[in-house]
Amino acid sequence: MAKENNAVRLKRRLISEVTNLALTGKLADEIDSVPYSMTNENWEIIQCCIHHDRANLRLRLMSLLGYSTEGMLDVDKPLRAYAQEALAGKKPDAFPLSLMSAACNGCTKSRYIVTNACQGCLARPCKVNCPKGAVSIINNQSHIDPELCVNCGLCEKSCPFHAIIKIPVPCEEVCPVGAIQKGEDGIAKIDESKCILCGKCLSACPFGAPAEKSEIVQVLSALTHGKKLIALVAPAAMVQFPFPPGKFIAALEHFGFSKVMEVAEAADRVAEAEAREFAERLHDNKKVLATSCCPSWVRAAGGMDLEQILSDTPSPMLVAAKTAKAQDPDAFTVFIGPCLAKRWEAHRASQNSQLVDAVLTSEEVGAMLMAAGIQVNEENEEDLAKAGNASAYGRGFAMTQGVTAAVKHALSPSAVEVNSCIVSGITKDTASQLKKVQESDKPLLIEVMACDGGCINGPCQLTNPKVAGAFLERYKAAAKKTAGPMLAANSAANERKACASSSAENHHTTASKSA
Amino acid sequence: MNQVKVTICVGTACYVLGGAELLGMVDEMTAKFGGKVICEGSPCLGFCKLSRNSKAPFALVNDKLLEAATPESLLKAVEEALSEVQNG
Structure with missing residues (x-):
């Protein structure tokens, strides 16, 4: 659509x-x-x-x-x-x-209706197949009694003239977890405990x-108060404009960001950490690991009672933010991505320490550049290396199968035969699908992306995901770092837990010693 | 000249207000019309600055200006231009 x-x-x-x-x-x-x-x-x-x-x-x-x-x-x-x-x-x-x-709009309850295309045929499959006797023939046309109808849809499927249609309620229809309910007044409400923030209702x-x-005003206020703004740009957000990412980086700097970091570099480290975690789990005879970079899936896993298969590795956003804060504790970190749920993830993480100060969506950043009159294509292309040194694997996190490819690559020296299960877009069937596979007796890596196709199809994107996908391939091809994420041969057992802080320590040895 | 030239503004305002979808049409139009239609993205054409409530995104089909262009309106304008070229 x-x-x-x-x-x-x-x-x-x-x-x-x-x-x-x-x-x-x-x-x-x-x-x-x-x-x-x-x-x-x-x-x-x-x-x-x-x-x-x-x-x-x-x-x-x-x-x-x-x-x-x-x-x-x-x-x-x-x-x-x-x-x-x-x-x-x-x-x-x-x-x-x-x-x-x-x-x-208070759309009326989702229902089936008979249109004028009804021919009042002899076969009358709608009437014959209705299990509730809700279909009657009035004036030689079918009629559905809304009091008796249970919305099973058999009449719609059986009509050879396609004369029966379903009038859906768009928000309820797309919600994969049944979090939208309508009150007596017909006005929709979101059940926050069920909602996974996939953003499908937004579109x-x-x-x-x-x-x-x-959070745009908080960011703009920090900017006008002279704070040092650091943009942490998700790989999917790097490819929203039809120009090289180096121009987008320059546009962000022109807008007022002091520094732009590519989150894909942190994604490389996350892939390594998840590979380590997987190897450790196998060692403990646990066969299944599910990726944890998609915050909407993390929320969903809670509701599906599947938290035990989730990886403990923090997301690339948090790893990148930790690096940024370690380099400059006074910086105001702004994550940019096409995602709604990242804002929740940033809030949740801030209970421990303030890593991500604000989250902007790709859509918001596009409109902000528009307001500032910044023409992305007219910017002088920045060297991508200034923003980071990610491999094509880290940049590939933006698209379905990308995380799997990166973790598998990192695991490749360990000679573990890994099967994978990829969920591209959480639907109403995801819970039952995952409940089945989590019993796997072979090593299984589960990648779940709440959005169909991955982050490039996020609810707050600017660009058609097909177009963004093509730009992502170019961004991946531009990677200077040729070595992908790799599991170190003899990694310490607890290294994973240190993953989020490792970068901080690397850059901050003196400070942590003095503290 | 039998070709129709389509210019899609990819200045930031146009791009953000819908030009991204228009750009997604380029492949489709090339497949549909082959060499008869030449599509190109253009730096800001300046139409957005004419009024506060400007109707971005803008596109040009030959010399005809499309306001608040959508994939549908663009396709329609291209088909009209093509029939003019063929009949005229």
Whole structure:
């Protein structure tokens, strides 16, 4: 499905407006006027009237400032007050998604209906096959009694004229874990304990009701207060523009980041650590290991009671952030990726130590560059080596099968025969599929990506994943480091646990000694 | 001249507001129309700066400007231009 639509464009325009105001120091003073200035000319009414549209724009701006808008009909105080809090560094809470009730269409319950294509045939397979007797013939056309219908769909499948259709509720339909439920008023609600933050509802809802709680203002505020911003760029985020990653890096520096680091380099280390962990597990006669780099899958594993197969290795984002903080403890680290769940992961990790100060999505970064008037293609291409020295394997984490390839490569000297199971996109069937394979008696590496195709198909991407996939191949081919991740021949048993801190120690020996 | 020239703006504003999807069309159009259609990405064409509520993304089909272009509207404009070329 094409991701580009008016809901997406509106979100990106609002991000751009907020960025513009924040960069010029006018956010608090002028944010309340945005819903008016945007609807001045060429505005196509979306809901009942311009006042409703403006109320929804206010709520969308509130989300961009990092607040939940669930259950609200309009903002409860001027946006200025929220903007001031965000500018002062107040971070959104740990759950980065909220459902904007005011934008929710309250779609009627998913149901089957008979269209005018019904021919009132002799066979009447709809009526014959209905197990609940819900289909009757009225005026020579089939009719479904909604009181009796149980939504089994047999009538739809049996009609030779395709005259029966299902009217879905888009958000419920795509949610792989049944986390979206509708209240009595028909308005959708997200069950935070079930939600895995895969972000599929973000792309599916044509009303743009599910909204991220953004951290753009916190980042812009750090920038305007002269903090040293370090961008930790996920491999999938490196390939969102149709230009060499070196130009994207230059564009980020132009925007104000002091330094750009490629997270793929940390991914190389993660692959090595997961390979070590796997070898240790096999030593303990545990046969199965599941990758842990996808935070949405980590959340899902909890709900599926599969936490025991998850790798303990921290994600590339956290490893990269630890390196960045070790090099410069005062830096403000910003992870950039096409992912919604990373924001939750960053929050969760910050309970121990503040590694990732903020998470921006590729979409947000695109809109922020747009606001700053930065033309990515006009930048002087930076040397990729300045951002890191990842192998093609580390860069391959962005796409399904990439993590498996990297871990298998790292394991190759150990002569362990490893089978793999790859889940590309968590669906309603994933839990039962994984429950079956986790009993494997042969060494099995399970890679789970919540998004179909991997991170390049993340919910907050800018580019069609097919196009991004082609750019990723180029990014991989540009890797200078030819040696992939490799399991050291005699690794200490506890080295894995030290993985996250190893980089910190390497760069920070003097400080840790003095402490 | 029997060719139709398609210019897709890949300036940041156009790209972020939908140009990325248009660029995804290039392969499809090449497969469909072969050498009759020449597609190219262009640095910012400047149309986004004309008004605050500009209708990015922009694309040019020969000299015709498409506002708020979508894969569908682009394809339609290319087909129209092709039939003009053939009939004219």
